[in-house]
Amino acid sequence: VADAALAREVDVLVIGGGCNGTGVARDAAMRGLTVALVEKRDLGAGTTGNSSGMIHGGLRYLLSDVSVTRKSCLDSGFIQRIAPHLLFRIPFIIPVLQSRSFAKTWVTLFDTLGDLYDVYQPLKNGKPHTRLTREEALALEPGLTPDIAGAVTMDEWGIDTYRLCAANAVSAARHGATILIHHAVRGFLKDGAGRVVGARLEDLLTHRSFEVHARVVVNASGPWAPRVAAMAGASVKLRPGKGIHLVADRRLSNMGCIFDAIDKRGIFVMPHENHSIIGTTDTDFFGDPDDLEATRDEVEYLLEGTARFFPGARDARLVTTWAGVRPTLYARGPVPDALSREHEVVDHGATEGVAGFFSMIGGKLASFRLFAEEATDRVCHELGVSERCRTHEEPLPGGERPGDEAAWRETYALSPYTARRLAYRHGATGSAILAEHSPPAGKTAIGATPDRSPCIVCVCEPVTDAELRHAIRHEWALTLDDLRHRTRMGVGPCQGGLCAVRAAQILAEERALSPEEMWRETWRFHARLWRERRPVLGGDQLAQEELNRSLLLGVHRMHQLAPHPEDL
Amino acid sequence: VIAGERHTTTLDADVCVVGGGVAGAAAALAARASGKDVVLVSRAPGATALWSGTLDVACSPDPAGRMSTTDAARSIARDFPHHPYAKLGVDALAEAIDAFDPTRFGMEGPGLDSRPLVVATELGALKPAPFAARAIAQGDLRDGGTVAVAGLAGYPRFDARACAGSLSAFGRNLGLSFTARAIDVALPSRSGRDPSSAEISRSLDGGEAMLERFASAIRASASAEGASRVLLPPVLADDRAARVASLADLPCGELCADSASLFGLRLWERIRDVLTANGVRTVAGAASGFAHDGGFVRALRLGTEGRVSANAFVLATGKFIGGGVRRDDRLRETLFDLPIFWHDTVVAYVDVLKLSAPQPWNEQRLFACGVQADARLRPLRGDRRPAFENLFAAGSVLSGYDADAEGSGFGVAILTGHSAGRFAAGGAP
Numbered sequence: 001v002a003d004a005a006l007a008r009e010v011d012v013l014v015i016g017g018g019c020n021g022t023g024v025a026r027d028a029a030m031r032g033l034t035v036a037l038v039e040k041r042d043l044g045a046g047t048t049g050n051s052s053g054m055i056h057g058g059l060r061y062l063l064s065d066v067s068v069t070r071k072s073c074l075d076s077g078f079i080q081r082i083a084p085h086l087l088f089r090i091p092f093i094i095p096v097l098q099s100r101s102f103a104k105t106w107v108t109l110f111d112t113l114g115d116l117y118d119v120y121q122p123l124k125n126g127k128p129h130t131r132l133t134r135e136e137a138l139a140l141e142p143g144l145t146p147d148i149a150g151a152v153t154m155d156e157w158g159i160d161t162y163r164l165c166a167a168n169a170v171s172a173a174r175h176g177a178t179i180l181i182h183h184a185v186r187g188f189l190k191d192g193a194g195r196v197v198g199a200r201l202e203d204l205l206t207h208r209s210f211e212v213h214a215r216v217v218v219n220a221s222g223p224w225a226p227r228v229a230a231m232a233g234a235s236v237k238l239r240p241g242k243g244i245h246l247v248a249d250r251r252l253s254n255m256g257c258i259f260d261a262i263d264k265r266g267i268f269v270m271p272h273e274n275h276s277i278i279g280t281t282d283t284d285f286f287g288d289p290d291d292l293e294a295t296r297d298e299v300e301y302l303l304e305g306t307a308r309f310f311p312g313a314r315d316a317r318l319v320t321t322w323a324g325v326r327p328t329l330y331a332r333g334p335v336p337d338a339l340s341r342e343h344e345v346v347d348h349g350a351t352e353g354v355a356g357f358f359s360m361i362g363g364k365l366a367s368f369r370l371f372a373e374e375a376t377d378r379v380c381h382e383l384g385v386s387e388r389c390r391t392h393e394e395p396l397p398g399g400e401r402p403g404d405e406a407a408w409r410e411t412y413a414l415s416p417y418t419a420r421r422l423a424y425r426h427g428a429t430g431s432a433i434l435a436e437h438s439p440p441a442g443k444t445a446i447g448a449t450p451d452r453s454p455c456i457v458c459v460c461e462p463v464t465d466a467e468l469r470h471a472i473r474h475e476w477a478l479t480l481d482d483l484r485h486r487t488r489m490g491v492g493p494c495q496g497g498l499c500a501v502r503a504a505q506i507l508a509e510e511r512a513l514s515p516e517e518m519w520r521e522t523w524r525f526h527a528r529l530w531r532e533r534r535p536v537l538g539g540d541q542l543a544q545e546e547l548n549r550s551l552l553l554g555v556h557r558m559h560q561l562a563p564h565p566e567d568l
Numbered sequence: 569v570i571a572g573e574r575h576t577t578t579l580d581a582d583v584c585v586v587g588g589g590v591a592g593a594a595a596a597l598a599a600r601a602s603g604k605d606v607v608l609v610s611r612a613p614g615a616t617a618l619w620s621g622t623l624d625v626a627c628s629p630d631p632a633g634r635m636s637t638t639d640a641a642r643s644i645a646r647d648f649p650h651h652p653y654a655k656l657g658v659d660a661l662a663e664a665i666d667a668f669d670p671t672r673f674g675m676e677g678p679g680l681d682s683r684p685l686v687v688a689t690e691l692g693a694l695k696p697a698p699f700a701a702r703a704i705a706q707g708d709l710r711d712g713g714t715v716a717v718a719g720l721a722g723y724p725r726f727d728a729r730a731c732a733g734s735l736s737a738f739g740r741n742l743g744l745s746f747t748a749r750a751i752d753v754a755l756p757s758r759s760g761r762d763p764s765s766a767e768i769s770r771s772l773d774g775g776e777a778m779l780e781r782f783a784s785a786i787r788a789s790a791s792a793e794g795a796s797r798v799l800l801p802p803v804l805a806d807d808r809a810a811r812v813a814s815l816a817d818l819p820c821g822e823l824c825a826d827s828a829s830l831f832g833l834r835l836w837e838r839i840r841d842v843l844t845a846n847g848v849r850t851v852a853g854a855a856s857g858f859a860h861d862g863g864f865v866r867a868l869r870l871g872t873e874g875r876v877s878a879n880a881f882v883l884a885t886g887k888f889i890g891g892g893v894r895r896d897d898r899l900r901e902t903l904f905d906l907p908i909f910w911h912d913t914v915v916a917y918v919d920v921l922k923l924s925a926p927q928p929w930n931e932q933r934l935f936a937c938g939v940q941a942d943a944r945l946r947p948l949r950g951d952r953r954p955a956f957e958n959l960f961a962a963g964s965v966l967s968g969y970d971a972d973a974e975g976s977g978f979g980v981a982i983l984t985g986h987s988a989g990r991f992a993a994g995g996a997p
Contacts, residue, residue, distance in 0.1 A: 296919050465724070498827055501826075515737035523929065527926075527929075530928040534921055534924050537924060538895040538896060539896055542888035542895060543889045543891075545888065545934075546615070546889050547618060547827070549932070551826060553929075553972035554972035554975065555695075556691055556693035556695070557975065558929070559929040561631055561694065561738050564929055
């Protein structure tokens with residue numbers, strides 16, 4: 001299918017499958033342009049998926065640039081309109097330590113800031129802030145240290161970033177776009193005048209190379225943007241900042257909590273899906289964005305700051321880390337935290353004579369839609385198209401109406417939580433996922449449930465085989481890592497120890513993989529997750545690690561039997 | 569049972585063993601065999617209760633097991649001078665396993681000196697084993713022929729087709745001559761949607777008639793494929809697997825379990841039975857501390873007020889699953905605060921990124937570290953001297969071996985447990 005669509009020139013080739021790339025692909029496709037999107041790993045696998053996952057209103061810009069706050073709140077409201085199922089409310093508490101000088105004054109200061117922020121909260125359906133006494137704060141958040149003078153609350157929104165990217169991509173595809181994941185750009189095609197007219201791509205799973213011709217190329221590759229631009233003979237300058245999060249296996253707090261780290265930077269612990277995340281760092285990053293790992297110092301920095309306000313944080317069972325790189329706009333002078341989170345569309349034709357090539361740099365998750373709209377406006381202008389943006393009006397797939405949880409539970413005997421989870425992740429699309437569920441045609445289902453109701457593959461979440469098959473058939477998932485991003489399979493405390501092979505069996509069945517390929521894929525998955533969690537191996541989680549290792553090596557002898565993947 | 573709970577037991581013994589897994593059991597039985605009065609303190613089912621069904625002593629470099637287990641153990645002893653097999657000797661290993669007597673724990677197999685069994689796992693892998701739970705040993709694949717892998721309708725957690733495909737591929741690569749085919753077998757009972765192996769097992773509690781129906785369904789599907797042997801997911805008890813095989817008039821084996829399984833629970837129960845039958849007193853409780861003087865451990869504290877006094881102690885508390893070793897701000901042994909070694913280095917404060925390799929299949933120091941012991945299995949302090957004259961260590965709390973990579977888990981547990989029990993009893997190894 002992809003080959004036929006790409007035999008003809010497309011209007012826009014988008015490079016990068018994060019929120020910006022999928023946002024532009026959707027917007028451009030909805031305006032009637034022919035679009036191809038190429039992503040070298042998976043949708044959301046770079047900066048987007050490793051962000052804090054917040055569709056917030058930009059409280060921190062209130063005092064420096066109120067227009068950023070207004071725009072953020074407005075766009076947050078739009079995102080809620082198009083994907084109501086995907087957003088979850090995160091009330092935040094900002095406690096002030098009693099031992100801090102002028103503690104009460106600080107509470108009053110945050111209270112006043114809350115007053116200012118409340119002006120914009122209605123734009124994103126946010127509730128007004130409240131000021132809490134010490135007793136009220138401790139009643140709401142018993143894990144806090146008793147050494148607090150008071151607190152202020154505010155209201156924000158969280159989102160599953162991988163689902164957001166997948167929903168954007170599915171919408172783009174419904175409007176005719178071609179989505180290619182696990183494809184890398186190997187070079188650009190130029191005409192006699194030096195205009196970029198396409199790219200050479202390589203399928204990283206088959207190592208097949210081919211060309212795609214495009215009238216305009218949009219470089220939405222985030223921290224990789226300088227490298228991609230260089231291939232086109234253009235230049236992009238960033239000041240990349242590394243940020244890590246620690247992931248705990250359960251909720252550590254009822255609300256998001258913001259406090260200051262040893263260097264006075266703001267850090268947080270917040271509920272995220274079934275977990276809590278502790279974040280984040282912001283340090284200059286000069287390394288290779290393909291080779292990221294949290295360090296002991298980063299882990300300790302976050303734990304030290306969190307434990308001061310949340311004494312129990314050191315006992316938390318940490319299951320893994322996220323590490324990402326912010327593609328921040330270049331500036332020399334400010335500390336990383338003080339860098340602008342603004343975004344910019346660069347027309348390399350206007351700035352350095354590389355026509356037909358645009359780069360999206362900077363930006364943040366909460367205003368991705370707006371950034372995509374601006375980039376698409378520029379592309380449309382270049383192509384002489386006058387269609388207007390509709391991405392803030394038309395719902396994302398699944399956002400048309402809420403999922404019918406009661407009917408799903410009745411018809412498919414789902415547990416209330418399995419149904420709730422499906423409704424959150426897929427909205428109305430859940431019905432189609434359940435209805436279509438079946439093994440591939442021509443195969444009898446040995447061991448299937450008699451009535452074809454889905455079974456749980458990943459017990460930590462829980463993820464059903466129906467969701468896995470849907471992600472493979474309709475959301476481009478080609479690897480176990482892709483399935484993890486689409487469904488959260490393997491993200492829980494067992495880190496795929498109990499479900500990876502079962503999921504690989506389903507993947508092998510759907511994609512007709514040989515047993516050798518299935519096991520190699522299982523290794524590749526375990527290798528990636530292992531690398532992400534190595535920096536926090538400790539505490540109770542080590543018992544799980546010992547069990548996982550004993551299953552894979554001790555029971556199944558996989559290191560002796562199954563071929564290791566060469567390309568990791 | 570937790571460390572802070574009220575516990576008023578006060579006991580006296582010659583030997584006190586801390587830890588109720590295979591290593592602790594081997595130590596208790598060895599000390600008992602030397603005529604000593606033994607108390608075994610056990611907190612909870614640990615790694616032993618997660619047993620998947622084979623007694624792993626040493627996996628040969630050839631997973632088809634054409635090398636005897638003894639030779640495989642000798643090659644480990646040759647390659648790794650810190651290994652318990654090198655320190656205590658492979659002859660002592662054979663003696664320890666004889667004394668432990670796997671058959672009384674429901675296992676059977678050709679033993680260490682012959683070609684091991686080649687058994688299949690639930691996910692379609694193959695492994696050699698000198699002994700296995702009886703039902704698994706029945707699934708031995710050394711002889712070839714057509715093997716039917718039974719998928720159970722109503723048990724979606726087990727994918728018979730994927731298992732058979734994987735077994736065939738691995739068997740081919742290893743030069744084994746069997747052929748595996750998936751068959752579909754109806755269960756004689758319903759057990760709810762998406763049941764666990766334990767729930768399937770319970771659903772078969774319907775007596776002889778139910779087993780007969782199950783056996784005839786197995787027989788019909790297997791003969792349609794011309795199979796001479798059937799492999800079932802691990803949902804039957806040992807005796808019941810034998811009964812089904814006899815009713816079906818076909819060899820029926822079970823597959824090695826992937827995770828928390830009936831085999832582990834059965835082994836855990838059998839250990840209790842064997843210990844009791846041999847006069848070992850077992851106490852459920854968590855060791856919360858100890859008393860010592862003059863370089864000797866005098867007593868173990870249990871919970872808040874309990875106490876076991878003894879002349880010698882065996883530490884068999886396991887690694888991370890058992891709770892014998894923990895890493896919080898540093899790596900430590902949890903009961904006596906003994907230093908944790910990797911080879912000859914104390915690694916308490918080493919960055920975890922340096923104790924682990926970037927690829928999961930590489931050597932991981934984190935899982936090969938533990939307490940370091942002298943030739944009589946007495947754990948060492950940082951200055952390389954025995955921490956106490958009468959404290960001995962056994963099983964995965966010890967450093968110097970990587971149980972999962974080598975396939976040596978129960979072999980080392982039995983060897984070091986048996987030896988530590990003998991040392992604690994004051995006898996020669």
